[in-house]
Amino acid sequence: MSPPRRQRALPTPPPDNRLAAFFGVFRYSRRALTLVWQTSRWLTLGLALCTLVAGVLPAVAAWLGQLIVDAVVAAMERHEATGEVDWWGVLRYVLAEAGVIAAIALAQRGLSAQQSLLRALLGQKVNVMILEKAGTLSLAQFEDSEFYDKLTRARREASTRPLGLVNKTFALLQNAISLGSFGVLLVGFSPWALLVLVTGALPVFISEAKFSGDAFRLFRWRSPQTRMQMYLETVLAREDSIKEVKLFGLEPLLLGRYRDIFDTLYAEDRRLTIRRETWGFLLGLLGTLAFYAAYAWVVAETVTGALTLGEMTMYLMVFKQGQAALSASLTAISGMYEDNLYLSNLYEYLEQPTPRDAGTLTRGERPGDGIRFERVSFTYPGAKTPALRDITLHLAPGQSLALVGANGSGKTTLIKLLTRLYEPSHGRILLDGSDLRDWDIATLRRRIGVIFQDFVRYQLKVGENLGAGDVAAFEDEARWREAARRGLAEDFIADMPGGYHTQLGRWFKGGQELSGGQWQKIALSRAYMRSGADILVLDEPTAAMDAAAEAEVYAQFREHAHDKMTLLISHRFSTVRAADQILVVDGGEIIERGDHASLMAQNGRYARLFRLQARGYR
Numbered sequence: 001m002s003p004p005r006r007q008r009a010l011p012t013p014p015p016d017n018r019l020a021a022f023f024g025v026f027r028y029s030r031r032a033l034t035l036v037w038q039t040s041r042w043l044t045l046g047l048a049l050c051t052l053v054a055g056v057l058p059a060v061a062a063w064l065g066q067l068i069v070d071a072v073v074a075a076m077e078r079h080e081a082t083g084e085v086d087w088w089g090v091l092r093y094v095l096a097e098a099g100v101i102a103a104i105a106l107a108q109r110g111l112s113a114q115q116s117l118l119r120a121l122l123g124q125k126v127n128v129m130i131l132e133k134a135g136t137l138s139l140a141q142f143e144d145s146e147f148y149d150k151l152t153r154a155r156r157e158a159s160t161r162p163l164g165l166v167n168k169t170f171a172l173l174q175n176a177i178s179l180g181s182f183g184v185l186l187v188g189f190s191p192w193a194l195l196v197l198v199t200g201a202l203p204v205f206i207s208e209a210k211f212s213g214d215a216f217r218l219f220r221w222r223s224p225q226t227r228m229q230m231y232l233e234t235v236l237a238r239e240d241s242i243k244e245v246k247l248f249g250l251e252p253l254l255l256g257r258y259r260d261i262f263d264t265l266y267a268e269d270r271r272l273t274i275r276r277e278t279w280g281f282l283l284g285l286l287g288t289l290a291f292y293a294a295y296a297w298v299v300a301e302t303v304t305g306a307l308t309l310g311e312m313t314m315y316l317m318v319f320k321q322g323q324a325a326l327s328a329s330l331t332a333i334s335g336m337y338e339d340n341l342y343l344s345n346l347y348e349y350l351e352q353p354t355p356r357d358a359g360t361l362t363r364g365e366r367p368g369d370g371i372r373f374e375r376v377s378f379t380y381p382g383a384k385t386p387a388l389r390d391i392t393l394h395l396a397p398g399q400s401l402a403l404v405g406a407n408g409s410g411k412t413t414l415i416k417l418l419t420r421l422y423e424p425s426h427g428r429i430l431l432d433g434s435d436l437r438d439w440d441i442a443t444l445r446r447r448i449g450v451i452f453q454d455f456v457r458y459q460l461k462v463g464e465n466l467g468a469g470d471v472a473a474f475e476d477e478a479r480w481r482e483a484a485r486r487g488l489a490e491d492f493i494a495d496m497p498g499g500y501h502t503q504l505g506r507w508f509k510g511g512q513e514l515s516g517g518q519w520q521k522i523a524l525s526r527a528y529m530r531s532g533a534d535i536l537v538l539d540e541p542t543a544a545m546d547a548a549a550e551a552e553v554y555a556q557f558r559e560h561a562h563d564k565m566t567l568l569i570s571h572r573f574s575t576v577r578a579a580d581q582i583l584v585v586d587g588g589e590i591i592e593r594g595d596h597a598s599l600m601a602q603n604g605r606y607a608r609l610f611r612l613q614a615r616g617y618r
């Protein structure tokens with residue numbers, strides 16, 4: 001596999017837009033600062049204070065350095081002339097400098113301690129924001145690969161970036177304060193020296209900003225490949241796929257694919273890193289050159305007697321530290337630019353429009369009318385042909401309806417519309433005489449108990465796997481037991497080492513794996529947890545169960561369902577035949593409807609399939 005080279009495709013903004021584009025990306029700085037402030041005011045204030053202290057004190061230290069050297073020179077002259085030594089006159093400055101250096105160390109420790117605490121809090125806050133947002137999105141958004149890329153990008157990088165941005169903002173402030181105070185000292189020597197130092201550092205800054213932009217664009221383009229890598233890691237290292245991977249001998253093939261993706265990504269990274277560092281080095285030389293020119297200038301002025309030895313020491317220190325502070329500021333600015341770019345991902349994701357949930361009804365217009373589909377059609381987002389066409393049906397309370405049809409004929413899709421995971425493209429669905437869209441979504445979902453073909457196997461306790469069916473009773477043991485009894489899971493749960501408190505799945509210590517049929521009984525019991533539900537939807541609920549269990553499930557079901565609306569999907573005609581209404585679906589359309597007897601009398605598709613299956617049992 002050789003994915004196309006993407007490096008060359010990086011678009012470059014037109015020259016006149018470049019500056020605007022560069023400053024435009026700083027728009028997230030304020031939001032990141034607000035986010036950090038909201039995370040912890042005290043830590044943010046502490047950071048600001050330590051930043052200020054760490055910013056001002058280096059200049060104070062340089063100034064004290066000058067006082068020390070000049071005091072030493074004066075003391076030496078006095079000693080030569082009078083033979084006396086004024087120890088305190090010199091040592092007090094040494095003591096003061098020691099104090100300043102200790103204060104700088106304290107401020108820096110304070111900075112790093114507060115940064116690491118804020119990092120943890122902020123990482124958690126951003127992750128929670130990402131997950132909370134995920135909870136408000138529609139199923140269609142999750143099935144959209146572009147959206148998934150956004151989510152992956154946001155999760156991978158964005159939780160560390162806001163703090164990075166704030167740290168850099170503070171580092172920039174700190175260095176700017178140092179620079180300002182150095183500047184004050186330096187202007188005493190020559191304003192030109194200041195200009196030389198600033199000009200020397202600019203080219204590195206520009207190149208850093210350019211390469212940060214390139215790195216970000218690369219990161220964005222790669223998200224599909226990165227996602228594929230993550231997926232391959234999952235397939236190769238997860239217990240639910242490893243069985244098949246081993247049996248089919250897929251490891252070398254999948255690992256080869258994994259390596260190929262890495263090789264492509266690495267080649268792109270290497271090219272960018274080499275270019276970035278080479279340019280950084282060459283342009284950095286300009287800064288060094290400017291620094292040494294200023295150095296030579298100060299030395300010359302001292303030799304000719306325009307500066308004292310103490311002043312020379314101070315200026316050299318100011319130059320050295322000033323240059324370090326300047327390049328640190330410029331690095332911070334280009335880093336901020338980069339963090340802003342990554343944060344744009346986070347906010348792009350967080351600003352993803354959420355589907356409107358405007359419905360407020362908790363009672364329908366005609367209570368007791370049941371479910372009606374009126375000429376409902378539906379096409380999946382991005383699909384060319386509709387998955388459902390012109391579906392009309394009515395299911396009254398106390399009635400049961402079964403859907404039969406070939407794979408892919410649209411049965412599950414119909415249930416997804418009924419549960420409002422999707423909305424019809426045409427037509428409408430009514431519950432108790434009111435459009436589903438007008439119903440309060442929580443009320444609607446409380447009325448529906450559902451078991452999907454691809455139900456979730458939660459790696460939680462047995463009881464919690466049941467409790468998931470009704471969050472209000474998530475920990476209610478009496479309700480777990482009742483649901484397990486109805487879902488026929490009671491017996492095997494009783495045999496488990498910790499009963500309802502046994503951990504399920506293999507991910508966590510002491511976890512017990514269940515058989516396919518046992519998991520299905522858990523899922524069925526979960527649907528029964530919704531005791532307030534009057535609509536029961538069962539999509540292939542017994543496909544993995546043995547024949548005796550299946551017969552018992554339906555006996556239970558009929559007993560439980562006498563006043564409810566039940567919707568059943570099954571490929572087994574022996575279970576379908578008892579339904580009040582049977583719909584035969586083909587290519588998204590209803591082609592036959594009636595009860596078992598009338599459909600057999602019609603002698604159409606249903607009758608043919610029924611006889612085919614019955615013959616198989618003979």
Ligand SMILES: Nc1ncnc2c1ncn2[C@@H]1O[C@H](COP(=O)(O)OP(=O)(O)OP(=O)(O)O)[C@@H](O)[C@H]1O
Pocket residue numbers: 143380381383387405406407408409410411412413414453
């Ligand atoms: N999330 C989706 N996005 C796009 N198309 C989908 C999606 N889910 C299903 N489809 C398509 O919609 C059609 C109907 O699928 P559906 O799952 O409703 O079939 P089904 O009758 O339940 O099949 P089965 O008996 O195999 O469970 C199929 O052609 C399928 O490819």
